[in-house]
Amino acid sequence: MQTNTINQEKKNKERTKKNKLGKKRKEQFQLILTYIILTAWVVVVLIPVIFVILTAFKTDQEISLINFRWLPKSFTNIEAFRQAMQMGNWSRYFANSLFVTTIVVGGSLLFNSIGGFAFARLKFKGRDILFVMILTGLMISPQSVIIPQYMIMRMVPLVGGNNILGQGGTGLLDTYWSLIVPFMAGSFGVFLCKQFYSTFPRSLDDAAKIDGCGPIKTYVYIYVPLSKTILATLTIFKTVATWNDFFYPLIFTTSEKMKTVQLGLQMFKGSAATHYNWLMAATLISVIPTIIVYIFAQKYFVQGVVSSGMKN
Amino acid sequence: MKTKKKKNLEKQNIGYLLVAPSFLIYLLFIMIPVVWSVAMSFTDYNLVEANFVGFKNYINLFQDDLFVKGFMNTLRYSAMTIVPTMALGLGLAMLLNKKLKGKGLYRTWFYLPNIFSMVAISMAWIYLYDTRAGILNMALRKFGIGPVQWVSSPGMAMISIAIMSIWIGVGYNMVLNLAGLQSIPEYLYEAASIDGAHGWQKFIYITIPMLAPTTFFIFVMACIRSFQVFGQVLIVTNGGPVNSTTTLAHQIYLNGFEYYKMGYASSQAVVLLVVILTITLVNMRYGKGGETDAN
Numbered sequence: 220m221q222t223n224t225i226n227q228e229k230k231n232k233e234r235t236k237k238n239k240l241g242k243k244r245k246e247q248f249q250l251i252l253t254y255i256i257l258t259a260w261v262v263v264v265l266i267p268v269i270f271v272i273l274t275a276f277k278t279d280q281e282i283s284l285i286n287f288r289w290l291p292k293s294f295t296n297i298e299a300f301r302q303a304m305q306m307g308n309w310s311r312y313f314a315n316s317l318f319v320t321t322i323v324v325g326g327s328l329l330f331n332s333i334g335g336f337a338f339a340r341l342k343f344k345g346r347d348i349l350f351v352m353i354l355t356g357l358m359i360s361p362q363s364v365i366i367p368q369y370m371i372m373r374m375v376p377l378v379g380g381n382n383i384l385g386q387g388g389t390g391l392l393d394t395y396w397s398l399i400v401p402f403m404a405g406s407f408g409v410f411l412c413k414q415f416y417s418t419f420p421r422s423l424d425d426a427a428k429i430d431g432c433g434p435i436k437t438y439v440y441i442y443v444p445l446s447k448t449i450l451a452t453l454t455i456f457k458t459v460a461t462w463n464d465f466f467y468p469l470i471f472t473t474s475e476k477m478k479t480v481q482l483g484l485q486m487f488k489g490s491a492a493t494h495y496n497w498l499m500a501a502t503l504i505s506v507i508p509t510i511i512v513y514i515f516a517q518k519y520f521v522q523g524v525v526s527s528g529m530k531n
Numbered sequence: 532m533k534t535k536k537k538k539n540l541e542k543q544n545i546g547y548l549l550v551a552p553s554f555l556i557y558l559l560f561i562m563i564p565v566v567w568s569v570a571m572s573f574t575d576y577n578l579v580e581a582n583f584v585g586f587k588n589y590i591n592l593f594q595d596d597l598f599v600k601g602f603m604n605t606l607r608y609s610a611m612t613i614v615p616t617m618a619l620g621l622g623l624a625m626l627l628n629k630k631l632k633g634k635g636l637y638r639t640w641f642y643l644p645n646i647f648s649m650v651a652i653s654m655a656w657i658y659l660y661d662t663r664a665g666i667l668n669m670a671l672r673k674f675g676i677g678p679v680q681w682v683s684s685p686g687m688a689m690i691s692i693a694i695m696s697i698w699i700g701v702g703y704n705m706v707l708n709l710a711g712l713q714s715i716p717e718y719l720y721e722a723a724s725i726d727g728a729h730g731w732q733k734f735i736y737i738t739i740p741m742l743a744p745t746t747f748f749i750f751v752m753a754c755i756r757s758f759q760v761f762g763q764v765l766i767v768t769n770g771g772p773v774n775s776t777t778t779l780a781h782q783i784y785l786n787g788f789e790y791y792k793m794g795y796a797s798s799q800a801v802v803l804l805v806v807i808l809t810i811t812l813v814n815m816r817y818g819k820g821g822e823t824d825a826n
Contacts, residue, residue: 253626260623261640263698267655268643270666274658282664334553343546349554356561358811360759362780363804366571366787366797367564401560404553434545463648465762470788481650485766488657495658502654509646517639 275299275500282496299496300504303487306497309504311476312483317508319398319479320461326403327457328450334404335412336438340424350413356406361466369470372397397471398479402461408453415449416442451519459509480505565804572798578791588798598799600774601782604689608778609757611693612700617749619697620704625738627705628712638709641702649762656695657682657767685775688768692776695763700756704749711745712738751814755807779803 274282276291278298303309337343338350373390375381380388391397419442427437465481472478478486484505487498572588574581592598627637644652659665660681671677681691719737728736761780764770770777770785777785783803787796 250629250631253629253631257623257626257631257637260619260701261637264640264643264702266666267652267659267698270659271655287664287669330552330556333549337546337549341546341549343544346546346550349550352562353553353557356557358808359561359565360755360803360807362759362761362783363800363807364561364564364568365783366793366800367567368560369788370567370793371559371564401556404556406557406561409550409553434549438549459646463646463650465648465650465766470784481648484648484650484654487654488766495661495664498654499658502651506647506651509648513643513646 271499271502274496275503277496279494279496297500299494299500302494303497303501304504306501307483307486308475308478309480309483309501312478312480315395315478316462316480319395320458320508322395322399323402323461324454324457326399327405327408328453330404331408331453332412332443332446332450333438334409335414336416336442337434338409338413339416340419340437340442341434350409353406353409357410365466365470368401372471393472393474393477395477398468398477401467402457408457411453412446412449415446419445448519451516455512455516455519458512462508568797568800568804571794572801574794574797575792576794576797578793581794584794588795591795592798592802597774597777598782601777601779602802604774604776605758605760605778605780607689608693608696608760609754611690612696612757613750613753615697616700616704616753617746619701620749621708621742621746623701623705624708624712625734627709638706641705643702644699645703650766652695652699653763653766656691656763660691660767682768683772685773688772688776692760692763692767695767696757696760700753704753707749708742708745711742715741747817748814751810754810758803758806758810779806 273289273291276294276296276299278292278296281288281291334353338346369392372392374385375390376383376385378388379390379392379394381390382388391400423441424437427441432440463481464479465485468477468479468482469485472482484501487501571581573583573585575584575587623641627634631637659667662668662678662680662683665681667681668678671679680687682688715738719741720733723733723737759780760778761784764776764778764781765784768776770781779799780803783796783799786792786799
């Protein structure tokens, strides 16, 4: 009986060994295939990016078809950058984009987090209804409300040449206000913060109360220091969204002095065909801020996409 | 008793104060505009005067070849982008869900296109698509094909826009799928292995059903996003050639801000609103699993 089982075990061992060897080879093959496929998509993603970089360092002659080479003659040739930045008031565009992005991000961090805190932790009449109302904002796409938003900006009384009824002028259109105020808070940010604060234990509030903290003190001294992840995620989302926004500046601004980087970039299109090197140089410069943010916050970013996307 | 009541009241007021900024911005820039949009869609408002015209705008919509074309193009765009983006996103996520070296690096690279602005991406692709100098045609020339009129022929233009969008969207879907895959408990696969299931069977009987809520969510988001497609259309083709790439959002923009037919554009905006609301409501009705699964 015992010898029998030992024999059986031996046999089994041999069989699994054989299987293991075959399996190992198969697994190795699969792993290599996996790497090949993944790398192939990296190449697909990278080719346009690399091409933008390479082109930006080329001269006009180098981008012409006859002399085409993949690599630029020198990576120190910044002529295209110089020329591109001279087409239009780029320091102004950058200053505008930086200013608007900074204020929008700062404001939205504050407003979204206090809103989220109140919705998650305080009790007041109509709280849930207000929250559900704000949530419906997630369903509204910008294009379906852009016309009234434009009208509202245009009809703010007593500014931009408007009379007290909001008639006659352009209101807040073509001012920083129009690029900042509507984006200082949003359904998505409030929702994200509320979800985050809801996971905190009740005892935290009780402890704060015993120590004599009111809601505001509790928020400032307890909740804010614990909010690093959510605030980082929000910062990244909002920075990328605001810096990259094209739709609202296109519609809300008209003058040269209010142009943002994205609008400046778009202006190149006309002259593109002859100077792709200029266009690519400008494109490259325009993405530097988001690249920097992405590098520093890559971890939070993907986490943020994961949590926000799934809980949307 | 009295002090308690007073304290409660105080707390309430602070709550209102804290949600006030968010709520006011929501009210002013979402809620009122929605109502206003609907109201304006019954007028012929042109930034100067407004007359009530009843359902005239809506009746005109369906006789407006451009609107119908824009709507059909939007559907075509959805059909061309949603399935490839979802399939590639899922495929790459499945591969990345194994034990691999450099996993984080792959994930970072895949997501990269999502941090670029639509303008920057469009500029890059305008160059890639250039009939003479673009690398796509240069590569094709090596094989004796082309030149392909990527964005300048009515037959190809929408396909070219779709390719760009797929390039962007795959990384986003990949990240969401990865999160979904990671939430599937390992023991399900172990149990299946014990029962003798192999790779393909595990995929069919475990991965697909467990991932269904994620997939549904991604599908809904993809529908919503494709109904809003605008930036790449405006920049790369501006709706052309011969209106082969004009979309719903592009038509709203043109009518509203190029021709100042605000009333008419509003009726198109309401159509967009209804479509997206329907998609979202279907999601809420049937997609409940998405929330519970993620938490």
